[in-house]
Amino acid sequence: MTLLSVLGVLSSAIFSGTSLLYTTLGEIIDQRSGIVNLGLEGVMLVSASSGFAVTAITDNPYLGVLVSILAGALMNMILGFLVISRRANQLASGLALMFFGFGLSAWIGRSYVGAKINGLPRISLPGLSNLPVLYSSLFNFDLLIYLVIPAAILVWWLLFHTRWGLGLRAVGENADTAYASGRNPLRIRYQALFVGGLLVGLGAAHLSIAYTMNWTEYMTAGRGFIAVALVIFSKWNPLRAIVGALLFSGAVAFQLLLQSSGIQISPFLLDTIPYILTILVLIAWGGTPKHSAPASLGRVYQGTE
Amino acid sequence: MKSKFFQSMLAITVISLLLLTACAKTETPTEAPTEPTSPPPTEEEACLIIGALHGGPINDAGYNQAMHESVMAIKENIPCVEIIEAENVPEEAGATTTMENMIQQGAGMIIATAFNHQYPALELSQKYPDVIFEHAGGWEMGENFANFFGEPPDAWYIMGVAAGKMTETNKLGFVAAFPLGWTLTFANAFHLGAASVNPDVETTVTFTFSWGDSAKEADATNSLINQGVDVITMHVDSPTTIISTAESRAVYSIGFQSLHAQEFAPEYWISGTGYTLGDTLTWLASTVIDGTWEPIFLRCSLFDGCMAMAPFGPRVPQEVQDEVLAVSADIENGTIVVFAGPILDQDGNVVVAEGEVLTDDLMNSVDWFVEGIIGSPK
Numbered sequence: 001m002t003l004l005s006v007l008g009v010l011s012s013a014i015f016s017g018t019s020l021l022y023t024t025l026g027e028i029i030d031q032r033s034g035i036v037n038l039g040l041e042g043v044m045l046v047s048a049s050s051g052f053a054v055t056a057i058t059d060n061p062y063l064g065v066l067v068s069i070l071a072g073a074l075m076n077m078i079l080g081f082l083v084i085s086r087r088a089n090q091l092a093s094g095l096a097l098m099f100f101g102f103g104l105s106a107w108i109g110r111s112y113v114g115a116k117i118n119g120l121p122r123i124s125l126p127g128l129s130n131l132p133v134l135y136s137s138l139f140n141f142d143l144l145i146y147l148v149i150p151a152a153i154l155v156w157w158l159l160f161h162t163r164w165g166l167g168l169r170a171v172g173e174n175a176d177t178a179y180a181s182g183r184n185p186l187r188i189r190y191q192a193l194f195v196g197g198l199l200v201g202l203g204a205a206h207l208s209i210a211y212t213m214n215w216t217e218y219m220t221a222g223r224g225f226i227a228v229a230l231v232i233f234s235k236w237n238p239l240r241a242i243v244g245a246l247l248f249s250g251a252v253a254f255q256l257l258l259q260s261s262g263i264q265i266s267p268f269l270l271d272t273i274p275y276i277l278t279i280l281v282l283i284a285w286g287g288t289p290k291h292s293a294p295a296s297l298g299r300v301y302q303g304t305e
Numbered sequence: 306m307k308s309k310f311f312q313s314m315l316a317i318t319v320i321s322l323l324l325l326t327a328c329a330k331t332e333t334p335t336e337a338p339t340e341p342t343s344p345p346p347t348e349e350e351a352c353l354i355i356g357a358l359h360g361g362p363i364n365d366a367g368y369n370q371a372m373h374e375s376v377m378a379i380k381e382n383i384p385c386v387e388i389i390e391a392e393n394v395p396e397e398a399g400a401t402t403t404m405e406n407m408i409q410q411g412a413g414m415i416i417a418t419a420f421n422h423q424y425p426a427l428e429l430s431q432k433y434p435d436v437i438f439e440h441a442g443g444w445e446m447g448e449n450f451a452n453f454f455g456e457p458p459d460a461w462y463i464m465g466v467a468a469g470k471m472t473e474t475n476k477l478g479f480v481a482a483f484p485l486g487w488t489l490t491f492a493n494a495f496h497l498g499a500a501s502v503n504p505d506v507e508t509t510v511t512f513t514f515s516w517g518d519s520a521k522e523a524d525a526t527n528s529l530i531n532q533g534v535d536v537i538t539m540h541v542d543s544p545t546t547i548i549s550t551a552e553s554r555a556v557y558s559i560g561f562q563s564l565h566a567q568e569f570a571p572e573y574w575i576s577g578t579g580y581t582l583g584d585t586l587t588w589l590a591s592t593v594i595d596g597t598w599e600p601i602f603l604r605c606s607l608f609d610g611c612m613a614m615a616p617f618g619p620r621v622p623q624e625v626q627d628e629v630l631a632v633s634a635d636i637e638n639g640t641i642v643v644f645a646g647p648i649l650d651q652d653g654n655v656v657v658a659e660g661e662v663l664t665d666d667l668m669n670s671v672d673w674f675v676e677g678i679i680g681s682p683k
Binding site for chain 1: 362364365366367370393478509511512515517518519520521522523524525527528529530531532533534542543545546549550553554555565568569679680681
């Protein structure tokens with residue numbers, strides 16, 4: 001294995017981990033407010049297809065990213081209406097949203113399958129351009145990659161160092177108590193879903209407009225669920241999510257590296273590395289109170305009328 | 306705590322179910338065959354109604370688009386033909402109802418282009434003896450059921466020659482979906498072609514285990530490039546992500562399935578091959594119309610016009626172009642036989658003995674890589 005291939009794993013981890021990290025951050029905000037969004041896969045797909053379609057039509061990737069973000073927030077608002085206003089079961093609503101997303105995204109993206117777009121431009125760091133192109137292209141990132149770690153820090157700061165974050169976490173722990181102390185759980189949960197949806201939209205935009213520059217039906221291929229797993233992996237902490245997302249996508253990149261190094265281990269087995277990691281983390285931390293979920297996660301807030 | 310436990314259990318069950326269904330791809334109800342795009346033609350108008358169905362979207366710049374364009378060529382060549390087309394029909398059950406609907410609408414000929422639609426079509430052919438069924442790439446035959454296809458191995462060998470000539474690092478990369486017999490055969494033919502002009506060349510094959518996971522295709526392409534690979538080719542549904550990724554890293558690419566792939570690599574394109582079955586399908590349809598259709602196991606090559614080579618990219622020097630075309634001519638006149646023995650596998654075992662040739666029916670059950678390929682064929 002050469003230096004290039006080792007750096008390559010890191011580069012791949014960053015490239016494909018970005019969409020995972022944005023999505024995970026979005027889900028952390030949702031879950032901190034007490035809402036499990038199992039429809040993430042559908043939200044991502046609708047965001048990815050609408051952003052890709054707009055990029056293909058207008059030839060402006062930034063406009064595409066904007067539409068992706070808004071689509072993500074809108075999809076989450078549908079979930080919000082179901083589980084907050086209509087007080088529906090969160091798991092059932094999330095699944096319904098997901099299947100709705102499968103169909104809607106296929107419909108939106110139908111005429112743009114195989115379309116050629118100019119993806120989000122890569123911005124090279126000063127100094128890198130002196131390296132051979134093979135190396136410099138490893139770390140030639142687009143804007144969304146540069147912004148992802150700051151985004152994680154911002155989410156962490158919002159959740160743990162602002163009044164809004166305190167209220168949001170309070171609602172996630174116990175909505176009645178939060179209400180008694182003068183918070184409006186309904187409004188806070190809508191806000192959480194909206195902000196969460198914006199972040200999921202960014203993740204989806206990175207997938208279709210920046211990284212793959214392509215739309216195919218069901219292109220997320222389970223990344224929405226990996227994000228749900230990453231939320232648990234990172235114990236609902238945005239900073240740990242950075243490590244989680246890099247570890248997950250790094251494991252995929254490492255698997256591909258082993259394959260292409262001619263190491264004769266079944267690639268099927270190597271493909272399970274990310275999931276084995278998740279299971280190990282779940283075994284290690286299990287249900288210990290320190291690492292457990294927000295207390296009213298998944299519970300319907302009945303309100304006080 | 307208890308309810309949380311149940312919730313987690315439910316979530317886990319649902320996730321695993323979804324991942325399973327995800328592998329099978331979701332079927333979208335686009336272009337339901339019950340709603341014909343054109344008004345139902347009357348018998349006097351159409352000399353033949355053809356029902357064509359595809360497994361994926363017909364604008365994928367890949368296999369489905371190539372098949373769609375081949376079917377549409379029938380209509381261009383024989384204007385009195387009506388075509389009812391359905392895309393995105395991944396499952397066998399959906400294929401059966403789609404084909405039955407087409408027959409209800411008067412289809413006298415069914416063209417099924419997806420690999421897994423062979424047996425649904427074969428079953429229906431027994432139920433509707435008056436309808437002619439043609440399947441792309443299958444092997445079954447019947448009274449009113451036959452199949453047709455191009456012969457990709459020759460084309461892959463020629464592309465291998467181009468890759469072997471163009472590489473500077475002597476490392477070629479092949480991104481593939483699954484280790485299936487035909488995919489391994491394509492990779493083997495590609496490598497044999499490359500090795501015939503460049504004995505130092507290695508071909509690394511990486512599998513994504515999905516026909517359409519774009520992000521993983523990008524990961525795999527990057528991973529190969531980071532190993533020093535400077536020519537990338539692929540066998541997946543739609544080559545667009547792999548070719549765009551190679552282009553963005555200034556690495557050569559070679560396309561497959563549809564000639565449209567070239568659009569995605571304006572600068573680093575070497576060449577590519579695609580299916581161009583329009584004339585063959587036109588001929589088949591004309592025999593159905595005049596009543597002379599017979600079930601034949603139809604395979605036709607690059608040299609019969611069933612496949613075509615894309616134009617060379619701007620960076621391919623004239624002498625490489627000449628050499629590639631010379632090899633193509635040698636295959637056409639029989640001087641070069643792609644899978645002529647002796648052929649050794651990765652471990653040095655003889656898989657095709659001296660004086661023998663790997664036959665078509667064995668190509669789909671190949672489970673070895675030739676010497677010089679890096680990767681696991683399982």
